[in-house]
Structures are given as structure tokens and as C-alpha cells.
Amino acid sequence: QVQLVQSGAEVKKPGSSVKVSCKASGDTFSSYSIGWVRLAPGEGLEYMGGIIPMLGTANYAQKFQGRVTITADRSTRTAYMELSSLRPEDTAVYFCGRSSGWIDYWGQGTLVTVSS
Amino acid sequence: EIVLTQSPGTLSLSPGERATLSCRASQSLSSTYLAWYQQKPGQAPRLLIYGASSRATGIPDRFSGSGSGTDFTLTISRLEPEDFAVYYCQQYDSSPETFGQGTKVEIK
Numbered sequence: 001q002v003q004l005v006q007s008g009a010e011v012k013k014p015g016s017s018v019k020v021s022c023k024a025s026g027d028t029f030s031s032y033s034i035g036w037v038r039l040a041p042g043e044g045l046e047y048m049g050g051i052i053p054m055l056g057t058a059n060y061a062q063k064f065q066g067r068v069t070i071t072a073d074r075s076t077r078t079a080y081m082e083l084s085s086l087r088p089e090d091t092a093v094y095f096c097g098r099s100s101g102w103i104d105y106w107g108q109g110t111l112v113t114v115s116s
Numbered sequence: 117e118i119v120l121t122q123s124p125g126t127l128s129l130s131p132g133e134r135a136t137l138s139c140r141a142s143q144s145l146s147s148t149y150l151a152w153y154q155q156k157p158g159q160a161p162r163l164l165i166y167g168a169s170s171r172a173t174g175i176p177d178r179f180s181g182s183g184s185g186t187d188f189t190l191t192i193s194r195l196e197p198e199d200f201a202v203y204y205c206q207q208y209d210s211s212p213e214t215f216g217q218g219t220k221v222e223i224k
Contacts, residue, residue, distance in 0.1 A: 102208060
């Protein structure tokens with residue numbers, strides 16, 4: 001059974017960073033990519049980037065280049081998404097997902113609130 | 117990056133009616149690397165269609181996808197009460213993947 005379990009909600013100050021984790025079960029890490037997608041209030045789904053855990057190679061959406069870092073720890077089957085220089089408009093639910101290009105399994109989502 | 121434009125922004129329909137959602141890509145997808153998702157408030161997105169026309173596991177056959185190149189369509193043949201939600205297309209032909217802005221299907 002495929003499961004992706006994300007870390008809990010975070011409240012952050014503007015200018016700080018947040019690191020969200022995503023622990024995978026099954027063969028996710030050996031055979032798939034992990035993608036990160038966010039949903040801000042009143043907005044649509046936004047792809048942030050992804051990683052191929054077996055290779056350690058990541059790609060990022062242009063909008064987040066320089067602010068986001070996606071990594072993976074194969075020993076613990078956990079992927080991470082770190083977003084820096086947070087601003088209030090980064091307030092959103094952040095999802096990880098098992099990706100074959102399309103995303104068929106999703107984490108439960110992590111609410112990140114950026115507020116002074 | 118490939119930009120996906122969905123139309124209409126909102127579709128107001130009654131249960132039992134047919135819904136037709138459109139997704140247009142800013143450049144031709146070299147293969148049918150397009151997926152559709154359903155999202156409801158407070159939930160993770162749900163994969164409906166991948167490869168433009170292949171239904172994901174457990175998805176009812178009232179959902180169908182079609183199209184190629186730059187124009188793609190998601191059709192819900194007869195709307196059930198649980199189908200009222202926001203729908204997104206996503207391309208994975210070119211890295212990074214991108215989503216459309218969404219179409220909300222609401223009860224008329």
C-alpha cells in the first residue's frame with residue numbers, strides 16, 4: 001500500500017524558512033519521482049518542483065528558482081521541500097505526491113502560514 | 117514553461133447534465149502527456165485521467181478524457197452530486213510540469 005505522510009502544520013515569520021517532510025512507503029523511492037505542489041487560498045494548484053530520489057536530481061518551477069530546495073534521503077525514504085525568504089503570499093497547503101509525470105498518490109498536505 | 121489555459125472558469129450545471137471542460141496548451145505536447153485532477157475543499161487532489169485519455173484506478177467511466185497537440189477535453193457524461201468540485205489539467209511533457217488554473221463545476 002502506497003502512503004505518503006507529511007509533517008505537521010507550521011507558522012512562520014516573513015523572511016524565515018520552512019522545511020516540510022514527506023515520508024513514503026512501498027517502492028515509491030526506488031521507482032518514482034516525488035513532486036511538490038501547493039494550493040494557496042483562492043488560487044489554483046501550483047507545481048513547485050520535484051526530485052528523482054534514486055538519482056538525487058531535482059527540477060524547479062521558474063517561479064520558485066532560488067527560493068526552493070527539494071532533497072531526498074533514501075535511507076529513510078523521506079523527501080523534503082524547503083522554501084526560504086517566506087512572504088505572506090506563501091501561505092498555502094503544500095502537498096507531496098508520487099509522480100510518474102502524473103501524480104497518483106498524494107500526501108495529506110501541510111498547512112504553512114506566514115504571518116508576522 | 118508550458119502554460120495551460122482552462123475554460124470556462126466556472127461551469128454551472130445541474131446533476132445529470134453533461135460537463136465539458138477544456139484545457140489548451142501554449143505549445144503542442146509532443147505526446148499525450150496530460151492529466152486531469154479533481155479537487156474538493158480540504159482534500160488532496162485526486163487523479164482522474166492520465167495520458168490524456170486513460171482513466172486512473174477506481175475512476176468511474178462517466179469521466180473521459182480526449183485530445184492531443186494543444187487541445188484537450190475532460191467530459192463528465194452525467195454529473196453526480198459528488199462531482200461538483202474544481203478540476204485541473206496538468207502537463208508532464210516538458211519539465212517542469214505545470215497546471216492549468218482550474219475550472220470550478222458548481223451546482224446550478
